Amino acid sequence: MVSSDTFDTALNVQEGIEQPTQVNPFLQKKRKKELSVADYVNGITGGDRVILSRAITLIESVKPAHQVIAQEVIEKCLPYSGHSVRIGITGVPGVGKSTFIESFGTHITAQGKQLAVLAIDPSSERSKGSILGDKTRMEQLSANPRAFIRPSPSGLTLGGVARKTRESIILCEAAGFDVIIVETVGVGQSETAVNSMVDFFLLLMLAGAGDELQGIKRGIMEMADALVINKADGDNVRPSELAKTRYQSALRLFPKQENGWEVPVTTCSAIENHAIDKVWQIICDFEKETKNNGFFDRNRNEQHVKIFYDWIDFTLKNNFFNKLEIQNKIDQLLPLILSGSITPYQAGNQVFALNDN
Numbered sequence: 001m002v003s004s005d006t007f008d009t010a011l012n013v014q015e016g017i018e019q020p021t022q023v024n025p026f027l028q029k030k031r032k033k034e035l036s037v038a039d040y041v042n043g044i045t046g047g048d049r050v051i052l053s054r055a056i057t058l059i060e061s062v063k064p065a066h067q068v069i070a071q072e073v074i075e076k077c078l079p080y081s082g083h084s085v086r087i088g089i090t091g092v093p094g095v096g097k098s099t100f101i102e103s104f105g106t107h108i109t110a111q112g113k114q115l116a117v118l119a120i121d122p123s124s125e126r127s128k129g130s131i132l133g134d135k136t137r138m139e140q141l142s143a144n145p146r147a148f149i150r151p152s153p154s155g156l157t158l159g160g161v162a163r164k165t166r167e168s169i170i171l172c173e174a175a176g177f178d179v180i181i182v183e184t185v186g187v188g189q190s191e192t193a194v195n196s197m198v199d200f201f202l203l204l205m206l207a208g209a210g211d212e213l214q215g216i217k218r219g220i221m222e223m224a225d226a227l228v229i230n231k232a233d234g235d236n237v238r239p240s241e242l243a244k245t246r247y248q249s250a251l252r253l254f255p256k257q258e259n260g261w262e263v264p265v266t267t268c269s270a271i272e273n274h275a276i277d278k279v280w281q282i283i284c285d286f287e288k289e290t291k292n293n294g295f296f297d298r299n300r301n302e303q304h305v306k307i308f309y310d311w312i313d314f315t316l317k318n319n320f321f322n323k324l325e326i327q328n329k330i331d332q333l334l335p336l337i338l339s340g341s342i343t344p345y346q347a348g349n350q351v352f353a354l355n356d357n
Helices: 004-010 037-045 049-060 064-080 097-110 158-174 190-195 218-223 234-251 276-292 295-321 324-339 344-356
Strands: 085-091 115-121 147-153 179-183 200-205 226-229 265-267
Touching: 037 049, 037 064, 037 158, 049 064, 049 147, 049 158, 064 158, 085 097, 085 190, 085 276, 097 115, 097 179, 097 276, 115 158, 147 158, 158 179, 190 218, 200 218, 200 276, 226 234, 226 276, 234 265, 265 276, 276 295, 295 324, 324 344
Parallel strands: 085 179, 085 200, 115 147, 115 179, 200 226, 226 265
Antiparallel strands: none
16 A cells, blocks of 8 residues: 555645746847838838838828828828829628739739739727738738738728828839739728729629629629629539629629720639639720720829818818817717717707807
């Protein structure tokens, strides 16, 4: 029989080794060097991806001091911008946007083009955060030296989407990128904002997912310059061809586009790299035709006018809500609105009356 003393000895707790408060007391956290406007501009125009990323982060910052520097950087980069083809890509969740962009982007870079992908990720209304996972879903393209992928949060306003993305496009063009892709997540109101900043709007579709013509808003289809049915592989080839015929018939009912372009419908398989070259050829044909008939430049000019009005709208709202007296007045009125003592319209009038004074 084993004595109890043996068990007592085995269960003795040995004293541990005392740990230092810090593994390396001489190790100090390095802070990034503050860059000047000239540092940003020289880095961006010199093709420095790290400085380009930091500049886009600066644009996304809500700090007033950062915004002042960002605007100076954008103004100085403007003369170097405007030489790319801007492509907007959207589609319902699950359509394979990330896989398509990786396959499509790989094909573009193989042609010797420099590609930038700006992926807009929706921000949470609750946490205000975003997943920003697009870069992890494009592993091959992320490692491509000719490609630059930047996921960005949308913020909580469509105006934020438009303003930040437009400014990011300018910086990417100044950095020498030939093709800019703006990817949106899902089909919704943000697509309208994205359409107003790109040259070509590509709508990715799915076949065999119910009634295709009811599966997407007509307004989005009217904005599209091309409809591409993805995942046309395996058993889905025949349904994809059938869906292509249906979409072609549906597009005949839509009014003719102002640019004179007939919207094509095609199929592809991003996962098998099938017919990706056909999609790129469609975009090249569109660019050539719209430049010849003058629509390409006219559309860019109209976008500049829209930027002008969007900027006024954003600045007015920003300046209005940042006034201390306005903030205090709103704080006073909110409990009254919640208690029903005053209507939202009466409260709004009181706030505007204070602003007029």
